[in-house]
Amino acid sequence: MIGFPTDEPSRVELANWQDPPSVRWAFRHMREIIPSQTIPAGSTQPVAFAKGDEVDLARVTVERLSGETTSVEEVFDETSTDALILLHDGVLLNERYYEGCTDATPHLLMSVSKSIVGCVAGILVDRGVLDVTAPVEQYVPEVASSGYGGATVRDLLDMRTGVQFRETYDAPDAEVRVMERSMGWRPRLEGDPVGAYAYLASLERAEPPGGTFTYRSADTDMLGWVCERAAATRMADLVSTLLWQPIGAERDAEITCDSVGTGIHDGGISSVPRDLARFGQMLLDGGVVDGREVVPASWLADSWDRPDDVRAAFAASDNEQVLPGGWYRNQFWFVPKPRGTALVCLGIHGQMVYVNRETRLVGIKVSSWPTPQHTASLVDTLRAFGAIGATLAAGGETSTSGARRSSRRGRRLVP
Secondary structure, three states: OOOOOOOHHHOOOOOOOOOOOOHHHHOOOHHHOOOEEEEOOOOOOOOOOEEOOOEOHHHOEEEOOOOOEEEHHHHHHOOOEEEEEEEEOOEEEEEEEEOOOOOOOOEEOOOHHHHHHHHHHHHHHHOOOOOOOOEHHHHOHHHOOOOOOOOEHHHHHOOOOOEOOOOOOOOOOOHHHHHHHHOOOOOOOOOOOOOHHHHHOOOOEOOOOOOOOOOOHHHHHHHHHHHHHHHOOOHHHHHHHHHHOOOOOOOOEEEEEOOOOOEOOOOOEEEOHHHHHHHHHHHHOOOEEOOEEOOOHHHHHHHHOOOHHHHHHHHOOHHHHOOOOOEEEOOEEEEOOOOOOEEEEEEOOOEEEEEEOOOOEEEEEEEOOOOOOOHHHHHHHHHHHHHHHHHHHOOOOOEOOOOOOOOOOEEEOOO
């Protein structure tokens, strides 16, 4: 989007916003491309993070997927980073913004949104509003004859519904792309359902529910529909009252919506990175903010201490090759590391919240990878956060002694 009026070759619009070179601009301006609902932060003055010495990212090394050893700074510089935040035991160490992104820039979170919706579900369960053992059609009778009929809320949370759905981003006919057209993320084609919920009701069954883990964005959209029905409240307001205001968010977030006003639960939330760091710190602290429980500790404990069948379901999937030993529970990824298992919220194009209870590190990285998925960039980022956390936990020398040292393309901003 260069100049005004913007010339056609540089114009970002519905048909090309997810494609390079549009991605970087689009992820910071979603409300200008797709209708969006506000997730209010509330009127309470946010509490600033305590600040510590900045980590010298050039001095922390990591072995990358290629076998090469580099600094973690090179990992972040080479993986289309838009913002990077490091918290160690709640203390802000590094805050960097790249390529024009700032602390006030809302950034699309893609599937990190799933973890936020999962937390909303956990709160509703704790309050007795939602039952994880109930069949989906108890809350949404409209899908009783679809592939979701007979699946439970628990199956939605762990993506074990058995619904036919391909999350194949490079296949135009894959269910994920048809769903995007139905929910207004791409131009609609003749015959596509109108709206996300109409699309969900059209899905069919591939296998019995409760079996293998298969990553399906549709399952999170169905979970969001269930939460809205159970609470009689739309998702934007649920996220605001149950999460964003209680964590002390400093700025409103946003969620894109379809042509009939349905929020896109699987990937439509945009947030400033610092509020995403508050969300990550809340997860690290067992769901507590300022002594008050936001997300039930029991919900997070259930996520970390997964049942054996959850691990087995993951091991039987192709995700085991990239994240060996991991699992998926309550809309979170879990990745075993040499220094503790990391809870990870992931989104395509390089969005990540990294939480490690052993090293006490929270790492936030929002990005604009030119392609939806890139295994090396994902693994290298996970290893980079792991290396930083291990170095800090071991008391290694990483400080720049307070100097505001910039990366090649990043800069540090202090709140």
